[in-house]
Amino acid sequence: MDAPASLGIVEILGIATSASLLAGWRLYLVVLATGIAMNSGVVPLPDHLQSLQVLANPWVMGFAAIGALCEFFADKIMWLDSIWDTVHTLVRPVGGALLALAIVDPADPALQVVAFLLGGGGALIxxxxxxxxxxxVNTSPEPVSNAVVSTAEDVATVGLLWLAYEYPWVAAGVAVLVLAACIYLLVLARRILHRLFWRTGEQTQHPLSETADG
Incomplete structure (x- = not known):
């Protein structure tokens, strides 16, 4: 499929935001998958995305491959995944912001600022x-959940990234979908963790209450 010669602002921001949001899940995989797609011709770049060609550089791809491999295994081991996420709290938002910046036409500084802010904020969310x-997931006693969730993230990242690059007109929709999923996960995790710690606190206080009554 031949890419169009130029894209509208909505499509450009949609691609930039989608890539940045997905980088918040899998930064190295997003960079590696984009580089591989470019080298293989799967993603023929429009004029406005030629700056992304740097991701097809062998050195960049090599570094991204090492990072993606480390993340692939670390993300499937209970608690090691949370440590990995903590270490990348700053790396992913910065990477997402720079990725969005590379996607936007440098001839439009205002649009670049918007993309940078959207990219960094989206990757952080x-x-x-x-x-x-x-x-x-780490509160579950069995380790299978980590591998299942991690594999789902791998598949979703590659699939949604391909969708955004291959069909720029749906990129904004992909960004909205990923953003909604991330916000839902934040709210759901907060509720579950609050309920879990609230129950733990109740169980801790209950024996003390019985002792006081006795």
């Missing part, structure tokens, strides 16, 4: 949703 969901 996505990172928060992912980290919160993992904190909930």
């Amino acid at each position: 996505a990172h928060g949703g992912k980290a919160s969901a993992r904190a909930v």
